[in-house]
Amino acid sequence: MVPNYNEDQLLKHNYSEDELRFLNLLAEKFPTVQAACTEIINLESIMNLPKGTEHFLTDIHGEYETFSHVLRNASGMVRKKIDIVYGNTISEKEKNQLSTLIYYPEDKLKLITIEQDNLNEWFAVTLRRLIDVARVSADKYTQSKVRKAMPPDFAYVIDELLNEPNAKKEKYFECIIQSIIDVDRANQFIVAISKFIQRLLIDRLHIIGDIYDRGPYADKVMDVIQDHYSVDIQWGNHDIVWMAAASGIRASIAAVIRLSARYNNLDTLEDAYGINLMPLATFAMKAYEGDPCEAFIPKNTPVENIGSTQIKLTSKMHKAIMVIEMKLAGEIIQRNPEMEMDDRLLLDKIDYEKGTVRIDGRELELNDKSFPTIDPNNPYQLTEEERMLTEKLQFSFLYCDKLQRHIKTLFSKGGTYLSYNSNLLFHGCIPLDETGNFKELTLLGEKYKGKALCDQFDLISRRAYFNREHPEKRNKDRDYMWYLWSGAYSPLFGKKKMATFERYFLNDKEAQREESNMYYKLRDDKDSCCRILKEFGLDPEVSHIVNGHVPVKVGKGESPVKAEGKLFVIDGGMSKPYQKVTGIAGYTLIYDSYSLILAEHTSFESKHKAIHDEVDIVSTRSMIEHATKRIRVGDTYIGANLRQQILDLNRLLDAYRKGVVKVKSVG
Ligand SMILES: O=P(O)(O)OC[C@H]1O[C@](O)(COP(=O)(O)O)[C@@H](O)[C@@H]1O
Ligand SMILES: [Mn+2]
Structure with a gap:
């Protein structure tokens, strides 16, 4: 049956319902032909201005x-x-x-x-x-x-x-x-x-990542970023580890505390964020009593301070939390074999009697042989005291207002990557396999690579954080958020392994070596970079990649400009x-x-x-x-948005002319 339209309805018939709803909403803001025209002229003139710096x-x-x-x-x-x-x-x-x-x-x-x-x-x-x-x-x-x-x-x-x-x-x-x-x-x-x-x-x-760790005032940097008028962040591995800690992931909490102790920055946690480290201090003093914890003396401690009470205590806290981190990371690795991180399971490779560890078929002597909290038959099991301690710490991280505010800023203004005005920004790498193709990873049962992999990691981290008070719901998300800190195919990390254990317990340089992802070989090659740009929908002719993460050895003649x-x-x-x-x-x-x-x-x-x-x-x-x-602004990312707005306003003008949308009377 042919529907019986009147003239008005026939005209409207050329517009979808959604479009009419949208145009009527737009008409609220630009109620007359003149108002819409004025806005178009303004936008056109902005498009012709030089782009912002x-x-x-x-x-x-x-x-x-x-x-x-x-x-x-x-x-x-x-x-x-x-x-x-x-x-x-x-x-x-x-x-x-x-x-x-x-x-x-x-x-x-x-x-x-x-x-x-x-x-x-x-x-x-x-x-x-x-x-x-x-x-x-x-x-x-x-x-x-x-x-x-x-x-x-x-x-x-x-x-x-x-x-x-x-x-x-x-x-x-x-x-x-x-x-x-x-x-x-x-x-x-x-x-x-x-x-x-x-x-x-x-x-x-x-900001291309790594706001946190090593230096003393990441919290103040975050205060600036939080209130900044126009900023974006591409998460670094040293950011995601804090974001994971604020999501209550205990292995990441331990990593954050370990890094703070390593650089003698526990003040950031205690004073700036108000996280109570007293339970860790009391535990460490008791569990490591009489242990000099020499491998755990914070970096850059002046010789004259080494014997001080404060440094002695920090060293014990440092070792205590490092061992806890190894145990908690071990749990995650064991329950996610698809992460292929078994080479990071080292506590079960230690001969506790001899004080050696077996890595890659070699038996290496440990430079610290004291593990009072480890049961050699069950090395990844936390002691009851360690378990209680990690629960307290988890609570402190989850309910620290200032930290949560900062982490929310990292979520609202940040992501795993950003394409902006023909530039592709990311902290570490786009994981590649040995042949130089995008590395395919299986995350929660689905396969992802290239841009889709970065998008998926981004989504997983957001879900893990926003479900932080219901960890039971999304355990896998939490595990993969932890993975972003040091997993071999984390775009935020990009190395085969993080040799944390080896850097503390061994002097063997070979064992401490961290091999970089194939990306770091191919980032010198123009074609490879163009392929990555294309993967992210950017025109390789005019676009660039901007990275952080790896210090450029300027003194040795390395150039920050790669791939022609x-x-x-x-x-x-x-x-x-x-x-x-x-x-x-x-x-x-x-x-x-x-x-x-x-x-x-x-x-x-x-x-x-x-x-x-x-x-x-x-x-x-x-x-x-x-x-x-x-x-000009017209050539930029903002220009593309403005162009769309001009198109929308022209559609509104057209609808005004046809009488499909009624001009609102202006008082
Ligand atoms: O200099 P430190 O404190 O030992 O840290 C070294 C560790 O930091 C890392 O380089 C990661 O930090 P970056 O992201 O700053 O490079 C690891 O690969 C390495 O094991
Ligand atoms: Mn980094």
Whole structure:
């Protein structure tokens, strides 16, 4: 039977129900033809603006002060803008003071206000200079975007002052500046405009993993990331282990505590996160009484501190938690044979009488032969005390508010990888097999490789975390989240084994060797990188891969640029213990509207020196790639979204014209 439509219905018949619902919703926001047209014109104009500047950082490893400094000086871009504005017209000394003021406005102002003789005169000059630097920093963005970045208290004034100066406006500018000084708001203005400049110079921050471990203040780094206006994170193995710990996975909790003890950073857990380590301390003192735990003295302990009570206690806690970790990891490996991690089951390969271990057919002597909590007949069994201790720790991790907030940030702003503006970002690798093909893994009964494998690991981790209070529901998810820390085919790790046991208990270098995944051989090869880019839906002609994880041995002549410029490894050693490997103190990859630039940083001494002596990190910039024409927002990932919005608005206009969607009356 032919349905009996009236004219209205016939017109609507060309639209699906979903589409009509969507267009009516859109009409709520753009209720008239004029409103929709205005938005289209705005979006078109944004598409033609130069793209925002992206900064890529990696392997922060708790180095809060360096991280914070690099954000404040925008990896050297603040100084570059000052040079552009002033050239040789002001002295180096004045430039140093101005840049330090922009980096640390509150602290620097405290010093200057004490030292400066004629403060009002200094304010008048400085306010002008800050406005000049803000103006060049803002010049490529739309007014609306700049306004959104403005500190609300001074938005109107800054907006006025950012206008190009000319003879007519000169008097007006002078009046505004003078009145800021007269009403005693110069300090607040300086702080506000300095932060505004910092923000303008980093439009988007990408962190390619490993925020946690080794350094002392990962929690402070996370505070910054949590409140950042525009950041994404690609999880590193040192992040997922904390995420797994916060999901209550006991083997990961033990790993996190072990790593903190290894670098003498138990304070991060105790003071910053409020996790009570007293039960571990009491247990370790008793179980390892009389054991010097020499192999467990924290790294970088000055010789004179080795005998101190604190170091003795930390060493015992370190050994106690290491043994617990081995037992708990052993349980996971045994119940998941498909993980193929049997070579990490070493507690049953130890001859407890002789003090040796059998690895790869070789009998090796242990340099620590005391295992008071291990039953040789049942080496993976926790003692009753160990079991109770791990339960207490699990509770503390699960219900630590601050840690949970930080971990939620890693979930909401992060993932296993990200493709963004023609760049594919991931921390470690895309697992490959021996022949160089994508390695296929069976996860929860299904086979995955390449992009699908990364997606699946991402999903598994999210499920494990969000079911953390009901672990019984999703045991396998929890096991595979643990696997991401050190499993051979974890994209976040990418080595055949993590030789943790061997690094503590053996001196044999061969046994300690960790073989990298095939990816690390093929990352030098352009075709292999192009294949990976294609797998993730990116155009290999114009796209790049950005990785962290493996420190670049710059001192030995290694280049961070691989595969004829298709891949960048930007772990330059922000982590202090790794600076002797790299010879520098980190990289920032900067992607502005003209080019890809690699900034190589020298070591950062301290915030105190930066403020008092105006010592900046020296960043040597080198151009990696220069675009033939300036890159516009329209050419980017955001541009693709805007284009879609323009299409949607055109569909709305069409529907308005046909009368299918009624123009809403505007009051
Ligand atoms: O230097 P440490 O503390 O012994 O750590 C070495 C361990 O760290 C790892 O390199 C993993 O950490 P990264 O992700 O920072 O490389 C392991 O492969 C290795 O066993
Ligand atoms: Mn790593």
